[in-house]
Amino acid sequence: MDFKVDAEFQERLDWMNRFVREEVEPLDLLFPTDGAPYDVENTKARALLRPLQQQVKEHGLWACHLSPSLGGKGYGQLKLAFMNEILGRSHWAPTVFGTAAPDTGNAEILAMFGTTEQKARYLQPLLDGKIVSTFSMTEPQAGADPKEFTCSASREGDQWIIDGEKWYSSNARYAAFFIVMAVTDPQAAPHERLSMLVVPAETPGITVLRNVAGMNETEEHGIHAHIRYDRVRVPADAILGGPGQGFKVAQARLGGGRIHHAMRTVGQCNRALEMMLERAVSRRTQGRLLGDHQFVQGLIADSAIELEQFRLLVLKTAWMIDNEPHGAARTHIGMCKVAMAKVYQDIARRAVHLHGALGTSRDTPLGTMYMGAPMLAVADGPTEVHKVQIAKALLRGAKPAPGPFPTEHIPTKRAAALSRYAHVLNSPDPESPL
Ligand SMILES: Cc1cc2nc3c(=O)[nH]c(=O)nc-3n(C[C@H](O)[C@H](O)[C@H](O)COP(=O)(O)OP(=O)(O)OC[C@H]3O[C@@H](n4cnc5c(N)ncnc54)[C@H](O)[C@@H]3O)c2cc1C
Numbered sequence: 001m002d003f004k005v006d007a008e009f010q011e012r013l014d015w016m017n018r019f020v021r022e023e024v025e026p027l028d029l030l031f032p033t034d035g036a037p038y039d040v041e042n043t044k045a046r047a048l049l050r051p052l053q054q055q056v057k058e059h060g061l062w063a064c065h066l067s068p069s070l071g072g073k074g075y076g077q078l079k080l081a082f083m084n085e086i087l088g089r090s091h092w093a094p095t096v097f098g099t100a101a102p103d104t105g106n107a108e109i110l111a112m113f114g115t116t117e118q119k120a121r122y123l124q125p126l127l128d129g130k131i132v133s134t135f136s137m138t139e140p141q142a143g144a145d146p147k148e149f150t151c152s153a154s155r156e157g158d159q160w161i162i163d164g165e166k167w168y169s170s171n172a173r174y175a176a177f178f179i180v181m182a183v184t185d186p187q188a189a190p191h192e193r194l195s196m197l198v199v200p201a202e203t204p205g206i207t208v209l210r211n212v213a214g215m216n217e218t219e220e221h222g223i224h225a226h227i228r229y230d231r232v233r234v235p236a237d238a239i240l241g242g243p244g245q246g247f248k249v250a251q252a253r254l255g256g257g258r259i260h261h262a263m264r265t266v267g268q269c270n271r272a273l274e275m276m277l278e279r280a281v282s283r284r285t286q287g288r289l290l291g292d293h294q295f296v297q298g299l300i301a302d303s304a305i306e307l308e309q310f311r312l313l314v315l316k317t318a319w320m321i322d323n324e325p326h327g328a329a330r331t332h333i334g335m336c337k338v339a340m341a342k343v344y345q346d347i348a349r350r351a352v353h354l355h356g357a358l359g360t361s362r363d364t365p366l367g368t369m370y371m372g373a374p375m376l377a378v379a380d381g382p383t384e385v386h387k388v389q390i391a392k393a394l395l396r397g398a399k400p401a402p403g404p405f406p407t408e409h410i411p412t413k414r415a416a417a418l419s420r421y422a423h424v425l426n427s428p429d430p431e432s433p434l
Contacts, residue, residue: 003315005082015059016086020093023052027092028365034214035223037095038132038174052096053129063098063127065260070111071127077318081263085311088267098129102170104260105253106133106179109196113241113249118198122177131176134201136169136227137250143167144385146181146247147190151229153182153197160184160197160239162205162232172225173211175201180229181246194246197238205232216371258380259321262314262336265344265376268369269307272351275366276300279354290354299350310336310343331393334386341383345373 005013031037031045039045056062065080066072075083087093094100103126110123125131142148151164162182172178177200184195199206206229213222241249280291280300290296317336320329348369352359359366377383405412424430 001316001319003078003319009079009082012059012061013082013086016061016083019055020086020090020096023055024090024093024096027052027096028090031092033221033223034091034217035171035174035221037092037100038171038223040130040132040174049092049096053098056097061097065099065104066107066111066127070107076322077259078315078322080260081266081315081318084260084263085267085270088264089271094264095129098127099260100132101257101260102135103133105257106135109179109240109249109253110198112252113196113245114198115237117237118240122198125176132171132174134169134172134175134178134225135253136166136172136178136199137181138166138168140165140167140226144382146194146250149181149183149194151180151182152186153180153184153195155236156233158236159233160236162197162199162229162234164229165209166225166227166229168212168224169227170224172201172208172227173223177201178206178227179240181250184243184246188244191247192244194250195243196240196246196249197234198240199229199232199234199238203232203234205230214371214375216368258337259314259317259333261376261380262310262340263318265340266307266311266314268372269303269310269344269347272347272366272369273300273303273307275364276303276351276354296354299354303347303350306343306346310339313339331390334390337380337386338383338390341373341377344369344376348373 027037027045027048030048031042036042036045037049053062060073061083063071064073064075064083066074068074083097084099087097087099107123107126110118110126114123122131122133126133137146137149139149139151141150151162151166153160153162155161160182162180164182166180169178177198180197180199181194182197183193185193206227209226209228211222212224212226213219214224217223277291277300280296281289283290285293291300313332314336317329317332320332348366352366352370355364355366358364361367401407418425
């Protein structure tokens with residue numbers, strides 16, 4: 001495995017690094033709410049955003065996750081890993097670079113499964129950054145297990161009628177269209193019951209019951225919509241990928257999203273570690289710098305070790321996606337998803353703690369990071385579900401022991417070793433055995 005970066009690409013990364021810190025991070029301070037980058041009606045924010053996006057395009061770095069056929073660079077995941085580490089520093093950066101979730105995932109499935117008409121109507125303006133979209137899958141009574149979903153879509157003539165409720169549909173208040181996962185065949189096998197439908201936001205029958213706020217937001221800034229779909233009618237061709245393909249489409253969408261979140265989380269962890277280091281060499285107690293106290297050194301060392309392990313796991317996974325057959329990295333993507341939430345939570349907590357009262361305030365980015373970690377452990381599937389998948393994949397390759405004792409049973413292996421070298425061990429002249 002080779003994680004080397006060539007000189008030309010390194011120059012691009014250096015430019016990105018400067019640009020994000022100097023030009024983009026100010027937007028995080030001026031428009032700090034979770035939903036701000038998606039608010040297409042905020043004219044002041046858009047007036048600042050457009051020229052920044054233009055600079056990104058001029059540097060050939062717009063929407064780099066896309067294939068060349070969709071206007072991207074066709075960069076592999078390894079290059080995207082280095083880029084996303086930089087973008088991860090800033091909440092606005094993914095929007096400035098045309099790589100903001102959930103639009104990236106929605107664009108991917110429209111590109112993969114969409115009809116020509118769907119691509120023209122939804123995909124192109126999404127890729128151009130002109131509109132934003134929502135993925136509407138989770139329900140109030142069920143999230144991690146799609147088999148529990150009840151929101152349905154049934155055929156009446158040449159239309160689908162959608163009925164039910166969805167929960168935590170992020171950015172619905174700003175979205176031009178929703179991709180809704182609905183039960184289209186309740187009697188089918190579990191993985192063929194569901195379909196995806198593309199629904200314009202203005203379709204009659206859609207009611208946003210409430211915009212739920214994340215724990216780091218005030219209620220007025222909630223962006224996660226609880227939605228009621230009340231006999232919402234869409235044409236038969238609103239289906240994405242065909243009836244019963246909802247599960248397959250959802251899987252295609254979530255793989256890329258998870259690894260890109262992990263890449264950006266490396267950037268956030270780096271930022272927290274940088275802050276810890278600065279604090280440790282800036283503040284004194286008991287006649288010494290914080291960094292001269294061994295407890296503090298322990299916090300720093302643990303954070304650096306965990307971050308390095310996590311980063312290497314992400315880079316290896318990216319390399320596997322680029323170099324191994326399709327699907328070979330699935331287990332590793334799950335590992336990144338699990339590790340991301342744990343490492344981020346541990347490093348953010350230590351950084352908050354090392355900053356004392358200041359760390360617990362809203363005066364640094366650390367509080368937002370700390371509150372973001374539990375969300376990473378739940379969004380795109382809870383940690384437990386991924387751990388189960390990882391373990392099952394490993395167990396599939398495991399073989400039972402040949403007898404009552406494990407293959408590593410020392411007495412059994414010792415007997416085999418004695419037998420293997422008996423000719424030497426039992427020889428009266430070990431230097432020249434029989
Ligand atoms: C920030 C954020 C943004 C989101 N955006 C969207 C969005 O745009 N669109 C959308 O549709 N959804 C979205 N979600 C919802 C997300 O997909 C769900 O939260 C997730 O699938 C988990 O579902 P749930 O919240 O219903 O939790 P549940 O499924 O109720 O799980 C709750 C807990 O139960 C335990 N658990 C669950 N399953 C198992 C299992 N198999 N084994 C052992 N323990 C288990 C775990 O501890 C888990 O955390 C978002 C969530 C977050 C946090």
